[in-house]
Amino acid sequence: MTQAVEKIRLFVAPAPRTVADIFSPADLERLHALGEVFIHEDGPVTDEIFEQHAVHAHIIVGQFDMPAERLMRAANLRAIVNVEGNFLPNVDYAQCFRQGVRVLNVSPVFAEPVAEAALGMAIDLARGISHADRRFRNGTEQYGLDANKDAFSLYDAPVGFVGMGDLGRAILPLVAPFRGVVRAFDPWLPPAYIESLGCEPASLDTVLRESQVVFVVAGVTSQNQGFLTRDEFASMRKGGAFILVSRAGVVDFDAMLDAAATGHIRVATDVFPEEPLGPGHRARSIENVLLSPHQAGALDAVLRDIGRRALADIELIARGLPPVMCKIAQPETVGLMRSKPVDKS
Amino acid sequence: MTQAVEKIRLFVAPAPRTVADIFSPADLERLHALGEVFIHEDGPVTDEIFEQHAVHAHIIVGQFDMPAERLMRAANLRAIVNVEGNFLPNVDYAQCFRQGVRVLNVSPVFAEPVAEAALGMAIDLARGISHADRRFRNGTEQYGLDANKDAFSLYDAPVGFVGMGDLGRAILPLVAPFRGVVRAFDPWLPPAYIESLGCEPASLDTVLRESQVVFVVAGVTSQNQGFLTRDEFASMRKGGAFILVSRAGVVDFDAMLDAAATGHIRVATDVFPEEPLGPGHRARSIENVLLSPHQAGALDAVLRDIGRRALADIELIARGLPPVMCKIAQPETVGLMRSKPVDKS
Amino acid sequence: MTQAVEKIRLFVAPAPRTVADIFSPADLERLHALGEVFIHEDGPVTDEIFEQHAVHAHIIVGQFDMPAERLMRAANLRAIVNVEGNFLPNVDYAQCFRQGVRVLNVSPVFAEPVAEAALGMAIDLARGISHADRRFRNGTEQYGLDANKDAFSLYDAPVGFVGMGDLGRAILPLVAPFRGVVRAFDPWLPPAYIESLGCEPASLDTVLRESQVVFVVAGVTSQNQGFLTRDEFASMRKGGAFILVSRAGVVDFDAMLDAAATGHIRVATDVFPEEPLGPGHRARSIENVLLSPHQAGALDAVLRDIGRRALADIELIARGLPPVMCKIAQPETVGLMRSKPVDKS
Amino acid sequence: MTQAVEKIRLFVAPAPRTVADIFSPADLERLHALGEVFIHEDGPVTDEIFEQHAVHAHIIVGQFDMPAERLMRAANLRAIVNVEGNFLPNVDYAQCFRQGVRVLNVSPVFAEPVAEAALGMAIDLARGISHADRRFRNGTEQYGLDANKDAFSLYDAPVGFVGMGDLGRAILPLVAPFRGVVRAFDPWLPPAYIESLGCEPASLDTVLRESQVVFVVAGVTSQNQGFLTRDEFASMRKGGAFILVSRAGVVDFDAMLDAAATGHIRVATDVFPEEPLGPGHRARSIENVLLSPHQAGALDAVLRDIGRRALADIELIARGLPPVMCKIAQPETVGLMRSKPVDKS
Structure with a gap:
């Protein structure tokens, strides 16, 4: 067990964020109270x-960068x-795992704001909200x-999920009051886990074929790049909604x-192969596409939540306890x- | 007590709807099974x-029209x-109340579809969904x-409701997962009732001043026409969202x-003083307004729900039981x- | 419509309750503020x-007693x-319905306390709580x-309900986290209504045969006295739990x-054909029966809730509005x- | 990353359980399908x-026993x-952490059955269920x-929790419909985490003083043995309920x-300093104590859930993925x- 020590030492180099962006004055004070902060x-x-x-x-x-050389020299290190x-x-x-160094990120802060935006996009596609507003503005409503x-x-x-991590779990309570059956495909999770969330475990094929609304919340891994192809879209229900909010x-x-x-389908996407999208890109003029400029997780309030969440785990680690607020790197999957290297969403 | 009779007689003149619009073949068959249907x-x-x-x-x-003359001649009549x-x-x-004639309407069928649209509009105002899509389409995202x-x-x-009838109660479960305090103003409901829904009873003034999102779900009565005036809008939070989905x-x-x-505020409205709105009406070009062409309750699926709901109560009444699915006219408020006389939403 | 009047007149004869039992001093003050209270x-x-x-x-x-003679002389009367x-x-x-007199009772106050007790009894039967405590006390645990x-x-x-009125609806949220399918039989309610509560509408036979836990929450009417007979108990699952909390x-x-x-089954009952039960009654010594002395709805806190609930509706009626807190007599079923005439539970 | 291999090898020595106790035939077949099972x-x-x-x-x-010597010789080992x-x-x-060996236990299977029993005990204490039954049986009801x-x-x-691990989190949805404020004390969890569960983070003192019902769900550690002493009980509300279901x-x-x-208080306990409790132990005759013979987590159905849960994680580990169903030993706290060494509850 990691013992609590008198004064812990922190090294804080938050680029591309800044300390002022993510820590409120009160949180910064608590950070300093833990020991020496550089x-x-x-x-x-x-x-x-x-x-x-x-x-x-x-x-x-x-x-x-934290290559093995740096890690091996950092003998006190408990967490990054x-x-x-x-x-x-x-x-x-x-090397982190060998040394018992926890590696954390703050991705859970994005789950709720992205879930909210995803639900808004789903209702928009289903009920034609932005479409009707557009017609109103050009006088053809x-x-x-x-x-x-x-x-x-x-x-x-029926609602389907491709992936069921933090983000999917944040969407679940938002769609629950709509009472539809919810199916989820996630190759990293056992059926019993998905059932414990109140969802039906399903194959990718079943999720796409049987759902009226499909939320894509899977991250990119070395194993799944571009796995939703022309065939997958063709298998979807006519008129179904496809909401892409991960990568x-x-x-x-x-x-x-x-x-x-x-x-064939309606699409909402918060992410694009290149950002900004080219000025004449055809996506800009397709009626059935709702375009969202990588803004689903981007809220000023989220920045402060990053600091609060990181601080909570830093305080636990300082006391010799396991972190519970951040995402923890797992040896099997990290x-x-x-x-991509820099990602401010 | 109204006794069950061998065969009841129904007179069905559903204009401006049609029988085919609202009753599925199966429902129509059940209607006919009750007795003589004209x-x-x-x-x-x-x-x-x-x-x-x-x-x-x-x-x-x-x-x-059902004036007293007709009603008094309709000696068997149990319900309209x-x-x-x-x-x-x-x-x-x-005269209906004197004769013990139930008068029903099917307004509850609109509660859920309008609630869904209202939530979609609220998220749109909060997160700038249609606004961002508009900028994407003109290349300024x-x-x-x-x-x-x-x-x-x-x-x-914090969320506020002006009115808390069927529609408000349908919105409540949709906003519950967002965890904000919910305040409601409804002069026809006692505080204890509003509390039993998990809301704080509040004055109109408090609802408007304290809420970040205000849902207006109150119907028009002889007592409240135009009661939300310039002063009420001025009292709202800067940047707050005002969603008008009733009248x-x-x-x-x-x-x-x-x-x-x-x-000062963001507005979404599903209803307009005149429909269609004049071609050059300034509402069409205000950035902060989301325009919805009286479509929140207008779904093909709702029509069949009208028939299903009416049939369920008709079957109860035929058996001598009180209706539970439709809105029942109350002597104090009807x-x-x-x-307005014709309303197909 | 019943108009609001300057000062309304109330006649309060709450026997077998007392004013002091049911109205807190603050509630009594509000009652007096309505007008003349005798x-x-x-x-x-x-x-x-x-x-x-x-x-x-x-x-x-x-x-x-309010026979027609009294009612017809009470020309101002709006509610009993x-x-x-x-x-x-x-x-x-x-006569009340002809005159437009609302008749109310406060039965909704009992729904939550009885629901709580019913759940406690259900868990007791399922998990053997009082049975194990009894064995501990006699040293045979x-x-x-x-x-x-x-x-x-x-x-x-699987959970089943016989009846689905106020009490059943109060039990539903308590059993929901246990995730079992819930079936309900209620001959006064259409299937669509039962579905809207998240239950499967079912026949009495199906409820009894398919449920591991059966809650009986139906009141006695002229049509259903003693309708759960030897045959119904025989149709239940071996080891199933039967919880009787209505009549x-x-x-x-x-x-x-x-x-x-x-x-064959486990039984919990809060009600008895005669109360008190005869001293040597065999119910007292059956292992598989949990005995509750008509206490499920009997809590001091409930008395004050009676006053609060009655007052809330009285205030609405005084303002010319329909009551919403009490049970309203329906012409078809009252x-x-x-x-029985006197019922203090 | 742990790679998937052709055939994995399992060594299964489940004493004091047996394979037949915990694995259904179907689960055992799936276990064998993973590779060589001894x-x-x-x-x-x-x-x-x-x-x-x-x-x-x-x-x-x-x-x-898995001392370092055995571990170091087990070069393929991924999980215990x-x-x-x-x-x-x-x-x-x-040594396990150094080698990257996951150590798991199946404690999550007990959370729901114990939560159910804990709620049953809480209602029993609050509403006097077993007490009334006892009086019925001796004719003094x-x-x-x-x-x-x-x-x-x-x-x-108001409800309070001492500890907020798996078990506390399983109780939360069961008490949520009762609407009381829920406070939780857990020195291993940050306030933000407890808030994310819908609870108020509180000191031990506040939990005990302010709660009408206190659930003790904290495990024993080297730091908290006997930490609820005479002073803590004295600080509780008169008539409050204390439910001990952990250790x-x-x-x-x-x-x-x-x-x-x-x-001063009402107590329910599922655990005892010695089991079986001495035959003349005074606990057996105190009126205000509900006695439960370490049965809250002991259900036949739980045994099969042990196998199912273990199997689900074994299948993940076999595929090179992180476990998600079992409790994972954390270096900081294990x-x-x-x-105690043997614990079959």
């Missing part, structure tokens, strides 16, 4: 800076806390039942746009993650 | 038609079922935090648009209602 | 007292509020799995005891009720 | 048996799965309000009985646990 915000963490200020730290906050939502490949995770010929309701509609890398983006452009 | 769909119910086909009915389905969402002034309600400067989240945000008659529409145009 | 607590309401103090009342609180949980046969309900050979868990167990009159009590005595 | 049920795992059959295993099921609810001191956890003078209702009553070791048992015997 904050580094001017440029990269060079070997010199590492050697001078980080090598004796008990806890490191940041996402700079990335104040972003991903696990980058610039950390030698195997219709009223009542005429407005609404293709609309459907989420009530009692563009899991879909064949062109195939997805085609499926929307032909009217090497599979394929997020 | 369907009248060709024009108004003249005195001659009434005398020939309706005067002996136990149950009347429709919204044609309006397959619309309102109680019109062409029925002599006092921004990404991530930049996209989103004025966004707020419904999570933990345009409860607000000063111009004052509401002004409050949106100045940026005279106060001020819906 | 309280009569000394003996029966004779014709003389009625004529002097009640005949002009707008609202009567109590359960004394019985501060008990039943509708007695000493009121001429038909066993431990762990040995203690518990016949125990079952409510989790995922002893709905069951063949001897048959119920026999089904428990043979070990004549069928068969509660 | 089952050892005849006596202890001697060094010879270990060397012959376990040393090459990828997964070990059981709770036999104890099919009991505790982490015993006969495993060298530090009273009826209605008289039966029930000290009863209280869980509705709107007797966390309380001063005599002080607890005294607090019940004087009538050394603090003080369960």
Whole structure:
């Protein structure tokens, strides 16, 4: 067991965030109360800076390179806390596990804001909200039942999830009052786990074929890049809604746009293969696509939540207790993650 | 007590709906199984038609004139079922109550679809969903935090209701997972009732001042026309969201648009003083207004729900039991209602 | 519509309750604020007292005789509020409906306390709680799995309801977290209504055969006395739990005891054909019966809730609005009720 | 990352359970489908048996000694799965963490059955269920309000938790419908975590002083033995309910009985300092104590759930994925646990 020590040492280099972005004054004060806090915000963490200020730290906050050489020299190190939502490949995770160093990220802070946006997008697709507003603005709206010929309701509609991590679990209570059966496909989770969430475990094929609304919340791994292809879109129900809020890398983006452009499905996407999207990109003018500029998790309030959540786990670790608020890197899977290096959403 | 009789007689004149719109074949069969069913769909119910086909009915389905003269001649009559969402002034309600005739409408069918749309509109206002899509389409979108400067989240945000009838109660479970305190103002309901729904009873003033999101779900009565005026909008939080899904008659529409145009509040409205809205109406171009063409309750699926719900109560009444699925006219309040005569939403 | 008047007149004769039992000082003050309140607590309401103090009342609180003669003389009368949980046969309900007099009782106050007790009894039967405590007290307890050979868990167990009124609906949220399918039989409710509560509508036979736990919450009417007979108990699952919390009159009590005595089912009952039960009654010594002395709804806190609930509706009625907190007598069914005249539970 | 391999090797020595107890035939078949399964049920795992059959295993099921010597020889080992609810001191956890060996137990299977029993005990204490039954059996019952003078209702009553692990979290949904504020004390969890469960984080003192019902669900550690002493019981509300369902070791048992015997509080306990309790132990005759013979988690159905849960994680581990169904030993806390070696509850 990691013992509590008199005064712990923290090295905080939160780039691309800043300390002021993520820690409220009160949270910063609590951070300082834990022991010696060294904050580094001017440029990269060079070997010199590492050697001078980080090598004796008990806890490191940041996402700079942590190869085996640095880790092995950091004899006190208990945890590395990335104040972003991903696990980058610039950390030698195997060495962390050998040394008993916890590696954390703050991805859970994004779950609720993204879930909220995902539900808003789902209702928009189902009920034609932005579509009707657009027609109002160009003077072509219709009223009542005429407005609404293709609309459907989420009530009692079957819902499907591709992936069932933090984000999927945050969406579940939002769709529960609509009473539809909920199916989930997640190859990393056993059926009993998915059942314990009140969902039916299902194959990817079943999720796509049987759901009126499909939420894609799976992250990109080395195993699933582009796994939602033309065939998967073709297998969906005519008029079904497809809401992509995790990573563009899991879909064949062109195939997805085609499926929307032909009217086969409705699509909402918060992510794009390139951001910003090219000025003349055809996605901008497809009627059946709702476009969201990677804003689902981007709220000022979320930044403060990052600090609060990181601080809560840092305080636990300082007391010799296991963290419970952040995402914890798992030896089996951390090497599979394929997020891009910088991700501020 | 109304006894069950061998065969009951129904007179069905569902204009402006049709029998085929609202009753599925199976439901129509069940209707016929109750006894003698006379369907009248060709024009108004003249005195001659009434005398020939309706005067002996136990149950009347429709919204044609029922003055005291007709009612007093209809000695078997137990119930009048309006397959619309309102109680019109062409029925002599006092006489109905004296004779023990139940008067019903099917307004509960609209509660869930309107609640769903209202939540979609609330998330849209909070998170800028249609606004961001609009900017994408004209090539001016921004990404991530930049996209989103004025966004707020419904999570933990205080929610207010003006009115707490069927529609408000259908919205409650949808906003519950967002955890915000919910306040409700309804002058027809005692505080204990509002508390039993998990809401704080509050004055209109408190609801408007303290809520980040305000749902207006109050119907128009002879007592509340235009009661939400310039002063009420001014009392709202800067940046707050105002979602109007009941009747345009409860607000000063111009004052509401002004409050949106100045940026003081965000507005979503499903109802308008005149429908269709004039082609050059300024509402069409205000950024802070989300426009919905009276479509919140207008879904094909709702039509079949009308028939199902009416049938369920008709079957109870035929068996001598009280109705439980439709809205029942109350002697104290039915005279106060001020819906417009024809309302197909 | 009933108009609001300057000052309303109330006649309050709450026997067998007392004003002090049911109204807190603050509630009593609010009652007096409504107008002129005459309280009569000394003996029966004779014709003389009625004529002097009640005949002009707008609202009567109590359960004394209200035959047509009295009603017809009470020209201002809007409502009779019985501060008990039943509708007695000493009121001429038909005349009330003709005159537009609301008749209310406070039965909803009992729903939650009885639901709580019913759940406690269900868990007791399932898990052997009082049985194990009894064995501990006589020194014959066993431990762990040995203690518990016949125990079952409510989790995922099918639950059935006989009746689905206020009380059933109060039990539903308590059993929901146990995730079992819930079936309900109620001949006064249409399937769609039962479905809207998240239950499966079912026949009595199906409820009894398919449920591991059966809650009997149906009141006694002229149509259902003793309808749960030997055959019904025989149809239940071996080892199933039967919880009777409404009225002893709905069951063949001897048959119920026999089904428990043979070990076929487990029984909990809060009601008895005679109370107190005879000193040597065999129910007292059957292992498989949990005995509750008509205490499920009997809590001091409930008395104050009676006053609060009655007051809330009285205030609405005084303002010309429909009551929403109490049970309202329905013309179709009020004549069928068969509660005993005095019922203080 | 742990790679999936062609055929994994399992060594299964489930004493004191048996394979037949915990694995259904279907589950056992799935276990065999994973690779080579060696089952050892005849006596202890001697060094010879270990060397012959376990040393090459990828997964070990059981709770036999695993000192560093054995671990270091088990080069393929990925996980040790104890099919009991505790982490015993006969495993060298530090060595496991160094080698990347997961150590699991199945304690989550007990959470729901114990939660159900805990709720049943809480309602029993509040509403006097077993007490009234006892009086019925000895012919001294009273009826209605008289039966029930000290009863209280869980509705709107403040609830407190000492500890908030798996078991506490399983109780939360069961008490939620009763609407009372819920406070929790858990020194291993940050306030934000407790808030995310819908509870108020509170000190031990506040939990005890402010709660009408206190659930003790904390396990015994080297730091908290006997931490609920005479002072803590004295600080509780008069008439409050204290439900002990974790370990007797966390309380001063005599002080607890005294607090019940004087009538200060009501107590329910599922655990005892010695089991079986001495035949003349005074606990057996205190009116205010509900006695439960360590049966809260002891259900036949739970045994099969042990197998199902262990199997689900074994299948994940076999595929190179992290376990999600069992309790995972944490380096910071596993050394603090003080369960007794054999625990079949």
